[in-house]
Amino acid sequence: MNIFGDTKTSDCVGTYIYMAPEIFLQKPYNTAVDWFSAGVMIYEMAIGGHPFYKGKFDRTTIMAIVKDEPFFPKKLDPQLKAIIKGLLDKSPENRQKFVDNIRDHPFFTEINWTDIEEARACPPFQLPPQEVMTLCKMNPVPSFIKPIRLPIAEEDQQLFCGFTFASDGWKVIKPMPKPVKPHRRTFANIVRDAFHRIWRRVKRWK
Template identity: 35%
Template structure:
């Protein structure tokens, strides 16, 4: 498994939002690529939120935590379960109407808004569930007057309440003017190529943990027994001490 030393997007937003336009565009484009790949495999994430988007040491994003994901979901084969995190949940999910991939785009829109403005478009932390639902599903998000026009248009597409309208508005997002200058093929090739044209968002990346064993009791000879240790042979990341034992 790949070691991701940049933390999660929630912490990055808390520390750095509102993001400058260049950083916002790059991070948004990377999340979009990940989402579109999932949807091409007929997977709907259903719990997309900043805590479930991890960053590598340069700040490139990795969508994580698929515990609530639904598989084999298409426009004709929809699901109805109400799962996820309320303040990132699409209206069709909350009301348990048959839904498919556009539900993830509503969550995506809230994340982009948080990156752009440093706050949730509907939630302040003081609302009851009833007040939050009314705010999210019956009102439009507030935009500062100086906000980039193309960014506003992108957010209005993503945060459209009606699922079918949203599906139509997000069907060709890569050609949206907000993403002008983004090389989509380069992003899909991976971080090693992305870094040639996109500035890493983490200027001082976190140092990788060398000794995982230091988090465990020093009284233990082995973190887990040898039988269960076999399950982790294919993992790329193990401690230096464990490598020495295996040698």
């Protein structure tokens, strides 16, 4: 939306539990609201819960986002705590000043930003493949499975007339077998079916 510098907007867009206080206060805002959302997500990844949302989004949650301070466990890394507090600052001006030099924060000392920007960075760890518990022996899955190609019916082949390309599998045209017409119901069959239905009802009455 070209929100740069001192430009601000006032549209209420986003997911409620990730919105910044100034949105709920219906104040014009800038990109500082995105940094607040980033702070909420980092809090969730580090602590395992939302800093303000307690299971039911209502006015209480909105007031907590606007006024309350998040809870921090005592054993939380001080640098990580400082990052979260800076991103969850209630003041958008203070929040914007904090993120202006966020790359120089001690928490990101080991981050090579150039490698990240050029897609050369590797994750600090990779999850190992999980073991699969099964009662039967599994056959190895082939790396390539040839798809089953059914012949195209003659009436369907006419749909491709004039195309500059046709698959080799389409050159062999085999007409599809005509569907078998069901037998017509005779008067005797109708009477017999009606008799059976009546007989079943009589048996239930007994």
